[in-house]
Amino acid sequence: MATIEYVLGDITxxxxxxxxxxxxxxxxxxxxxxxxxxxxxxxxxLDACRKLRAGHYGGGLKTGQAVATPAGRLKARWVxxxxxxxxxxxxxxxxxxxxCHHNALKVAKSLGARSIAFPAISTGIYRWPVEDAARIANxxxxxxxxxxxxxxxxxxxxxxxxxx
Numbered sequence: 001m002a003t004i005e006y007v008l009g010d011i012t013x014x015x016x017x018x019x020x021x022x023x024x025x026x027x028x029x030x031x032x033x034x035x036x037x038x039x040x041x042x043x044x045x046l047d048a049c050r051k052l053r054a055g056h057y058g059g060g061l062k063t064g065q066a067v068a069t070p071a072g073r074l075k076a077r078w079v080x081x082x083x084x085x086x087x088x089x090x091x092x093x094x095x096x097x098x099x100c101h102h103n104a105l106k107v108a109k110s111l112g113a114r115s116i117a118f119p120a121i122s123t124g125i126y127r128w129p130v131e132d133a134a135r136i137a138n139x140x141x142x143x144x145x146x147x148x149x150x151x152x153x154x155x156x157x158x159x160x161x162x163x164x
Contacts, residue, residue, distance in 0.1 A: 004141065004149045006163040011152040012040040015075045017113035018068075020104045022121045023081035025060035027053055027067075033119045037079060044072030045079060064099030066107045078111055080104045084122030087129065094136055097122055101140035108146060115148035120158050134162040 011019055011033060021037045024030040027049040029038035038045055048069035053060070061067060066082040082104045085096040100121050108116045118137065122128035141149050153159040 002141070002144050002146055002149050004138075004151070006151050006153065006159060008154075008156065008159045009152050010036075010154075011117055011119050012036050012074060014117040014150065014152055016115040016117045016148065016150060017076060018078045018080050018104075018108040018111065018116040019071065019074060019076040020066075020116060020118045020121070021079050021081045022119050022124070023061065023083055025062070025083050027057065027061055027081055032124045037074070041072035041074045041079060044070055045074075048072075049081070064096040064103060066100065066103035068107050068111060076117070078108075078113065080107045080116075082121065084126055084128070086126045087122065094132075097128065097133065097136045098140040101137055105141065105144045105146060114146060115150070116146055117150045117152050120151070120153055120162065123158065130158050130161045134158075137162065138164065 022033045061083050063083045063085050066080050068078045068080050071079050082100040084100050085093040123130050123133045151162045153162055
């Protein structure tokens with residue numbers, strides 16, 4: 001059974017095997033967590049993402065999917081990029097948010113990772129309500145088969161929402 005931790009902090013500073021990036025579909029960087037990971041990871045992360053775009057992911061990464069790159073200058077070994085859904089008041093996209101977590105874990109396990117750090121996927125610019133995102137994320141990582149799952153949250157409100 002996995003140990004699940006909830007910490008207030010900077011996901012780019014985590015010493016884990018895998019850091020999950022709340023990426024945009026282009027894989028080429030952006031704002032929020034995505035921009036921070038690309039800046040801190042350095043050109044190695046962007047170069048790896050460009051190679052993915054030149055190959056199988058020419059049209060970008062679809063919502064809920066996940067793909068790995070080396071972590072460049074980050075303390076982690078890999079970055080697993082996943083594209084969260086934009087929240088909608090008229091359409092239930094909860095399964096897509098759960099898929100982000102399931103698929104990131106699946107990719108991490110395929111890499112032999114024993115530890116993984118998640119941000120609060122889709123709660124920033126994609127406007128997913130934090131309490132609902134926390135419920136979905138916690139349910140999705142249960143029985144994941146990875147030794148350590150760490151949610152790295154950026155403020156007290158989000159930390160309190162994620163922590164059971």
